[in-house]
Amino acid sequence: MSIIVESASKRFGDFVAVDDVSLTVPDGSLTAILGPSGSGKSTLLRIIAGLETPDSGRILIQGNDATSIPAQHRDVGFVFQHYAAFKHMTVHNNVAFGLKIRKRDKDEIDQRVRELLALVHLDGLADRYPSQLSGGQRQRMALARALAVEPKVLLLDEPFGALDAQVRKELRAWLRRLHDEVHVTTIFVTHDQEEAMEVAEQIVVMNVGQVEQAGPPRELYEHPKSEFVMGFVGAVNRLGSLFVRPHDVEILHHPKPGADEAMIEHLVHLGFEVRVELVLAGGDGLWAQITQAEAEQLELQKGQIVYVRPSRGRVFDRDDGRPSGDDTPSTEELQAA
Amino acid sequence: MSSAATGTSSAAPPRPAYWPRLGGAALGRGLVVGYLSIIVLLPIAALVVQSTDGGWSAFWNAISNPEAWWSLRWTLIASLIVVVINVFAGTAIAWVLVRDRFPGKAALNGVIDLPFALPTIVAGVTLLALYGPNSPVGIDAAFTKVAVVMALAFVTLPFVVRAVQPVLMEVDVEAEEAAASLGASPFTTFRRVILPSLLPAILSGSALAFARAIGEFGSLVLFAAFIPFKTEVMSGLIFSQIGTGNLTGAAAQSVVLLAIALVVLLVFGRLTKWSLRHAG
């Protein structure tokens, strides 16, 4: 079920939450809306769900204008950050809720609930109450509940935000697997770029109510259209007007064209990788990311003087942060940086 | 309630109305306003209108004649005395309920609400049994000013206690310990560390107690009676005025009583907010 957002805007009093946003979500895809707090991502999701009405613009679900249809009739599944579990109902009744509302036959409901609980690995817990479940289990129950009525779209609002780091990682992988199995168009909102990069097929980056860029994770990472996207989607160093990823910083022992002199301030060993914190001649800081093997080969030491050269970088137009140069800077640009 | 640009997106924005269509909410509002108007506002309006029935002279006379004036002063004085008693007794009781440990404390905690649940006439009968003409311990305070104070203290008992209790439970014990480690005596610690945070609660509890006290009627009927120039509080005076058919006078006295209650609640409401800001 493809979703098209056409020029949607929403403000709350003086605060503009969503500013003329347009985007397309392909049928059956797994899309992440990524952005910092206040970027409007949750509001956009709620507009798609019908929990908020846009001030202007349209929402099209599979070609039909759904803008004035309330959440109740939009046939969307919604999963909340804090689960929104029906506290006074058992897990079984939570999951069965949507089916009971639709007055399905009792046996049919029981069968479907059992299937779903098996799907989310909560079988055996049907008679428990949400308060007796862990956070991860509650969220899986919420997912089962949303999927029970076979929604056209599945929307998740920071679904793993309230969970421990370990549980978060597990559920991320699990969501991706679930999507592979169930194939329902899924949109989830997150502020965690790692989560978006790991799970989604398409990422929509939002900032202050606007879409900065939309595309597959790889494209966003390697061809960011703006300063903001580049910095949000991964770590970045700034050398003047050149933006360089830490693993695109080459460390050399001898001066070469385009390389700057720098001193190693710190070497942080992070397991497989080593973070090299450097300071340039002008006093600016910068850090490089290299593998343990490379570090050993270079025999790096704290206090050493080395030469750093970006193997790749991007320049963005000063005024609007939009890209002006292409990916691989020319030698002149490197020398100027 | 618009969230700041850096606020979390799931925070403040007003949720869609519970009834999603604007019509539904408007209907609900209309029903609520209508209900309140008929049940509460209409009678109050009639009261105010009646009080003006004889013009300003009748109004003024209703409250300035000797009996009424005495009654008004006595009502306010008695209520004030009771508020002071409640501040000390209420805070002490709240303290014991929160900080102390002894068998039966839970039951005692439940008893505090008894004056809320007990009919006022029963309160009067209760006091009469022990402190009236047939007192087994020989104390006969019935029909005296003391009886008025006792009855008012009885019915207002829970107000300060219940206002102070939750605040006391939240008091930062570590702040007290810090004060003690800096050499403060228990009393000083109480005065400078705890009391400031209790002040808003004490103020609001006192305001409620005062407003309740000046209007109290049922507990006084049997225990103190309404003897003019001796124990007659305003509610009793108003009652007798109704009985003799002087509705305008009764209405005027009622309006004054109500106005005092509202002013007190308003002023104390402001004071409470002010002290909450400065409670630290």
Next chain:
Amino acid sequence: MLASGRLSRWGLRSFALGYLGLLLLIPLGMIFFRAFEHGLGTAFDSITTPDALHAFYLTGLVTLIAIPFNTIFGVGCALLLVRTEFRGKALINAIIDLPFAISPVVIGLSLLLVYSETGWFGDWLNANGFQIIFALPGIVLATIFVTVPFVVREVVPVLHEIGDEQEQAARTLGANSWQTFRRITLPAIRWGVSYGVVIATARALGEFGAVAVVSGRIAGQTQTATIWIQEAFSRYDYTGAYVGAVVLAAIAVSILVAMNVFKRKEA
């Protein structure tokens, strides 16, 4: 811990217990004593006269009529205050709290001024054969007036605390307003509502001043239990008065117990 001086702790405890004992507990014990002083038989007889029975019956009837009104109003109004946005909430809140600030006698007077023969609606009521003052409807109106705030005030904080995410979730699952209210909201607020109903009931049972004014206190007809107790006392039927007081006190105590139970369930 503060006030750890054993003397001050004991001093405070004695003061608190003494105050409560002398003002509340011992007097309460006394009415039980006085009620049964002349034997169970006498006590029973004094409370089972036709007038007495009618009085208790009337109190029960009035309460049974008045409380549902304010329960429905309370829940609806709380939903309005918490789940919708509009101007004038402060005013509505102030009006709801008004019954707390008004003396019962004043409430009775104000009702008199509207519904009595000489009141605002007097002519119309007379013409259509309705009797409000000195009859059941007047007592019911007075009781409704004094119990307006209780259920609202208990449900509002509960609604705030549970938030509306569950309700939103129900909507995305296809539930309409009524289904959401019945299946999600109501179960979530049921202990708050119960608590409010229980304290409103206590207030209704104990109402005296307003009823004293609007009822005419006609024995066997418009006397409620509280009025009957006062009246018994004034004709020297002390046993009757004490027994009546004991009955109402016993009801009040069971209400207190119910309050505690519901308060704990709310948590």
